[in-house]
Amino acid sequence: MKRLIVLCLVLVATLTTSVQAQEEASSFAWTEETLELASTLPVQHGGRVKPLSTYAGFQLLRMNGKRTVKTITGERIGPTAWILDCLFRPDAARTYECFRIQNDEVVTAMGVRGEEKRKSDYYSYDDLEDGLNALFGLADAALEVPGDQRSLVQTQALLLASNIRDFRRLIGVMDFGRESLPLLGSPGLTTIFAENHRSGVLVLLEKAPELRELWTGLEGLPANEQQAEQNAATELSTMIDAVLEPTQYTMTLFPPPADAAEDSEWLGIGDAVMLAFADQEAGLECIPAIAALEDLVGLRGNPVGFEQRFAELHEEIVSRAAARGEYDYVPLEVRFYRGDFFYRALLCYLVSFLLCCLSWMLPASKWVTRGIWATLLGGTGLVILGIVLRCIIRERPPVSTLYETILFITAVGVIVAIAIEAMNRQRIAVVVATVLGAGGMFLSMKYELKEAATAGDTMPSLVAVLDTNFWLATHVTTVTMGYAAGLLASLLAHVWLFGQMFGIKLEAKSSYKALTRMIYGVVCFGLLFSVVGTILGGIWANYSWGRFWGWDPKENGALLICLWQLLILHGRMGGYTRDFGLCVLSVVLGVVVVFSWWGVNLLGVGLHSYGFTDGVASILKTTYGVEALVVLMAGAWKLWSPRARLSA
């Protein structure tokens, strides 16, 4: 046992030693310290305070499907280095291949398809720039088409256009510190700014009192001078709007004062500049940070100087966020994403599965067995650790979004399978655990991409009605445990059916019998949680909206699971179904769970229409079709195979 634990720990340690490997394989411009500071810089986006690295990671994930990007030199950099480049070295960022084009028809239509590029490939902003007008035209035309009738090219054009716009804003955020403002366009402005040799808006803020005085005293001037001053003011104002415009649509950087209301909005650079110019306290407080940002623009060619100034900016923003209690979990979130627990868990499960395959050839090998357990427990430990960290960061129970159901269901399913294996040691549940674990982690990674494209985060702010940790912890947790059990029972039933249909001999003579006992037990376990979870959902609805049951699709989905599980148990108790029937019904139970978990979300009706499931329809239809085929095959086998009569 000790050896097993040591093996587990070594495995997990090996997988996590490269914690910063990908993220901080830095671009040449940034020191390690700068990257570390930048990754933990708190920003507000999507209703919550998060690390800059999280924001950057999801931006990158949305644009190119990964959290890394290739520079022009072929080096791979992480999200923090990428966003620093976007902000402070936009000319370099434009050359990075950060736009994933899944179908070259879009770039062909834009007239910018690179000859050396593959059908699905990565492009830089510079690669696409000449075709942007055509792209925006395509996107505008696609908007006229109803969502469900858009072609693949139209959908891709819309997505790419949105990504391009976001990228442009991102590389334009620091324009306010780069661009020279027309400060000498009138006699009044010349008098105020005669000595100025700097670009950026800070000089404007320094001279704000004089400017206010100038512009409020225009009435006393002769008409032609007044007109000249007004024209110069309009020109200046237009330019300021232009350089601040990109800051309106990205993350906000400046925390409000410590005594502001708990849910106060952070200030973006543009808002802060405007408030400071208007002599408002909230804006004036941000001037040191604005000055630091302007200085950083000038220091981009001096990594050491940049690091020092960035440290001051970091200190300023972190201290203000910490004073409001909004920095507590930022470093933890950085560690969470660096840990990449779910990807590493996927690797563990895959290795575990391969070892299971090896164990069929080497059934007596203790090392293979230990390897299976080490990787399986290691992977499960990583999933649990990831879920726990998410709970701490969000201050929520484990499940409050569709994405989190995937993680939780996988964890519960695998744990139950491990418990079964521990009880009967048939080496069946352990294989199922690896398949379920790997499948769940793969699905979570795929769904994370969808969340990046829609919510821009997998830890989104919850709508008011979901803001109740009690019901999230009780109803949602129990009902998803029911889902997990349903899926596990279905997987075990597949093993029984395929094993019997293809005449696979299991290790022990009694294995098939043991397998049906497992399935029955898991269905019982599932029924407990499905029924209690479903009723708790009704009680939540009753206590929150005054109705216990509303025949809403999501409620009905949960009821369908309960009814099917009851049917399985009553059929078994009444003697109507034996082993074969139990397995076929359990396969169908898996379909019912999938319908309830994902299918009802596609109906687009009801109160529970949550989670972005566009694009899932084809996968669901394929699942239903495959399972229907499994049931038909099993039926045919039962009817016509002599072995079926013997084994049943």
Add this chain to the structure above:
Amino acid sequence: MTQLGKKLWELSTSYGTACLLLIFLFLLTLFGTLEQVDHGLYAVQKKYFESFFVVHEFAGVPLPLPGGVLCMGLLSWNLIAGGLIRIRKSRATAGVIVVHIGMLVMFAAGLVKLTASDDGYLRLYEDESSEEYVSYYLWEVAVFDADSKGEVSEFLISDEQLKLAEDDSLRLSHGLIPFELELRHFRENARPTRESSPLPLAGDWRLLELEREQEAEANIAGVYATARSATGGEQTAILWGLAESPWVVEFGDRRWGVVLRHKRYRMPFSIHLDEFTKLEHPGTDIPSEFSSEVTQRKGSEALPLLIRMNEPLRDEGLVLFQSSWGPSNAQPGDRLFSVFSVVRNPSDHWPLYSCIIIGVGLLIAFTEKLIKYVKAQNSQRAKEAGV
């Protein structure tokens, strides 16, 4: 018990019947879920879940099924007779029996809710008060003395009575009014029109019956009304749910107002909305909180309270939930209104009790099975090791 009675008893209490009913209920739930996409919740609820029989079109083929009421009624019987009376009483079945008791409590809660509860909404602008809430979809006709001062007495014609006036005419008299009121051609969703329609003219107008809306509360009812005085006078009009003002009937020098409106319920207290608050997560349009500061008045007692999402007001058998707000296009500084769902349900907490009973029952039943399973596994392993 006769032979037939015995057979019926055995059949109706068998596992086979339970399985069959579970399959029917499963199909009803599945079809009723899928059909909501095209027909909306209300129509589907009526068709599948509040019916005795239903014909579902499956791939163009009509598939007759027992309706939700019949299925659940038979399942309740199967549960009581099979799962409580006929079931073998032993330690092994103790958990199952407890579960069945819990299920019965839940069914009872549903029955009480269906038959003895009512619900509606209360919409208040800031600084407004009310002691009435309004049904979402039930209608009533109110007749009142249009010239009376102070508290107005009303002669009410209920939704059930109005439904009788769909095909037949309904003639009503009441001590409050010196005329007979005849109602006919009640339509749950209709609008007055000057264009052609199968319904008769009333003056220059007639009712045009419309398709029922997917959401029941979106239907606007209409009905033809004729007031006949004993002295021979007769006046006819169309009453419509969205009419701006009541129909005024004049006989001699007296006037009566007649209005078709959503059914109103009186509360044993009044609610005054002091302030409504709507918060969003910073930098987004995702609502983070809706709450209403209200004053509840009972006689001379005034109690300041906060009603918010997941924290309703419960008093005197009524529950007031924060439901929604408006106007949806309100600008900052505009006066907002808050909408409360109001429910009167005597079985309010019964689902919780049933959940606890079922949970305990399932735990007992499955723990029993788990212990047996583990024991069987151990003896199996010992046997195989011995071999």
